[in-house]
Amino acid sequence: DGGITQSPKYLFRKEGQNVTLSCEQNLNHDAMYWYRQDPGQGLRLIYYSQIVNDFQKGDIAEGYSVSREKKESFPLTVTSAQKNPTAFYLCATERDRNSNQPQHFGDGTRLSIL
């Protein structure tokens, strides 16, 4: 989706290291989401944010942290506490909070352990 930019496309993490995945959107959407996708699996929700300076834990928040200081940006930090971080990470946006409208996705960041 051209309106959502995730970077980097590939990321490698060393043991004990924190890494941050970037998600930027120019769609002027209120809600933003982070999902984790493991091979052959569906998406699992890590964190979501309905408005600036507010965010909520999803189903698998342990070992992750987020911030929402600007409407356009919702970075995800994978901390050293996340013992199995290897996965494909997807960021998504939704126009309005509580709207249950379609979500728009970035092209993902693939994180691997060195």
Place this chain on the structure above:
Amino acid sequence: SQQGEEDPQALSIQEGENATMNCSYKTSINNLQWYRQNSGRGLVHLILIRSNEREKHSGRLRVTLDTSKKSSSLLITASRAADTASYFCATAGGGNKLTFGTGTQLKVEL
């Protein structure tokens, strides 16, 4: 938690044939959405069907919803090689959260 379960997990058909994928879910929903994912890419929204709708069409796509059976189906007619992808259903039950199924991998062969 994974609410939706797609069936089959994998489907291989010839170009020109129809492809049908099914999704079952467990709790009440506001709407059900279908997404497509090409290998190594993000998800792309295909179609949304509300809980009070029974059928919806978009181009070669036809989605049905049976809330009494808590199930939905996605039919792709006259499939093309470019339809090769994974297809996911996602349920919206209120609030902001979508719950995704495990997906069906579709391969359309020439």
